[in-house]
Amino acid sequence: MMLRAAFVPPEEAVEQLRALGGRLAQLPGISAVGPGRVDVPIAGLGNVVEADASRFAGVLAECLSDIPPVAVRAAGVELAGEEVTVRLDGDVATLAAVARAVGTAAERVNVYIDRRGFRPAVVVGSVASTRPGSPLDRMLSGPGVLCGLAMEPWPVAEVALIRTRWFGGEARAETAYRIPFRAESFVGRDFRTAKASTPLE
Known part of the structure; x- marks a missing residue:
């Protein structure tokens, strides 16, 4: 399966982020990202077989066992x-530490990982080119660019391993595994649902 890690x-x-992407897409030359990709990318893992994905999920849980949820x-x-x-x-320092843990887990199970640097940001659109004074440049520098994003801080408490499937030439994303921070308090956890099946005594 084609797998990637993200928050x-x-x-x-x-x-709210999708709505911002939709507003941006009204400008010439701008495209909003697909609804299944509104997340904070950590790393691409390439084509991973099910057994390796499961092993990776377990090792990553160990790597995240002492990391608390953040906002x-x-x-x-x-x-x-x-x-x-x-x-x-x-x-965001903790997010960066989690991103490093994803790399460590991939190395431990010999899974390929895309080594591009982690950025604490959500991609909401793409653009072929822009120049000073363009509509996009003016929008990004305007005081109302965050209109609609004045939201409360949101929690980050898990890493999602997202599978990409193709239907009729269109890519669709679905979460295959959820790896919570501090997962050491359970054994036998089903990382597909992030539910505990057997609590430690």
């Missing part, structure tokens, strides 16, 4: 290469 915002935040919030909108992103602030 997925709660549904309310996803809807982040939208801090600004910016252009990063060909991507329009919502920059996050809050406990």
Whole structure:
């Protein structure tokens, strides 16, 4: 399965981020990302067989066993290469530590990992090109760019392993595993549902 790791915002935040992407897509040359990709990317894992994905989930849980849940919030909108992103602030140092743990877990089970640097940001759109004074440039520098994103800080308490499937030439994303922080308090946890099946005595 094609697998990637990401932090997925709660549904309310996803809807607000999708709405921002929709507003951006009204500008010439801008495309909103698909609804299944409104998240904070950590790393691509490539094509992983089911057994390796399961092993990776278990090892990652060990790596996250001493990391507490954190909270982040939208801090600004910016252009990063060909991507329009919502920059996050809050406990982003912990997010970076989790991203490193994802790399460590991949190495321990010999799973390929895309080694691009982690950025605490949600990609909401893409752009072919822009220049100073363009509609996008003016929108990003305007005071109302975060309109609709004045949300409360949202919690981050797990890593989602997201599978990409193809239907009729269209990519669809679905969460295959949920790896919660501090998962050491349970054994036999089903990481597909993130529910505990056997509590430790």
